[in-house]
Amino acid sequence: MITKQSVVKTLISNKYAPKTQGSGKAFTNIALIKYWGKRCNELHLPVTSSLSITLPLSTMTSIVRSDKDRLFLNGVACAETDAFFVRTRAFFDLFRPNSAFFFEMHTTNEIPTAAGLASSASGYAALVFALNDLFCWNLPFQELSILARLGSGSACRSVYNGFVQWQRGVRATGEDSFAIKLPFVWDALRVGILLISDRKKHIDSRQGMQRTVETSALWKAWPALVEDHLQKMHEALIAKNFTQFGEIAEQNALAMHATALAAREPVLYWLPESVQAMYAVWEARRKGIEVYFTMDAGPNLKLLYLEQEAERIREVFPSIQEYTPVLA
């Protein structure tokens, strides 16, 4: 079997010339066409391609060599038993030049827990940038994207800003599964987060998608649907057709959640308040306000609208946290 470790070996072929310190910064992204389902769990290889947009919330990470692994999250030392520590240490294991090499990592997350957004995408992308800096690899973005994917799938999209597509690839090694930057700009686009709950979800995306692939009767329809949605999303981006853009993003998110709901046991990320918010979005649309939503593996809604609607949106959803996507 091809392992993460063998992929890392192929890409960096023992090139380790550590400087004193390495640092990196990356923004989080949200998918408009979702990644949901792996063809390889070890390498985080997806069944379908996906497409995302960058939000102006970043993770900044710096690393130095140390006598043991130490992690500081927003200035606070992280316990070795913490899930974040355990995951990061396993990722570090892929990159130690020798068994006596440890890392001290300081990471600052701009993503407030209260934003209800996962920080693993920007987190692993920033860490890979920091490793690339520390070890002077000078790897091309395509390869950094592959390394970030080994941390978390959606992280491979966070090596670029703007509209980004993760090409699923077909090879077993994953060498053709990385993100590319799409040549679209849309200055008027806004993303508004409607926070429903910032509590930890009962089932994370990794388990949720695996259970969906293994047990959901609806999952069979998903890959072809994504192909169709990707094509229509590209058309919408080329034509700056916001209606098509919003409709496809919303349909894609709902279809993803439908596949999960048909899993055994069902995977349902919504809370009653999420459903209420969906009704409110649909009601706003009936009143002529052009707003759509997308949702990830959690209860929060991310509203999609254009700048010209921002005021009316804020009247209907006073608690909204509005972001202008990072395009460049």
Ligand code: PMV
């Ligand atoms: O990268 P992961 O393993 O956290 O999975 C992300 C899954 C979704 O957020 C639901 C969809 C996506 O494309 O980001």
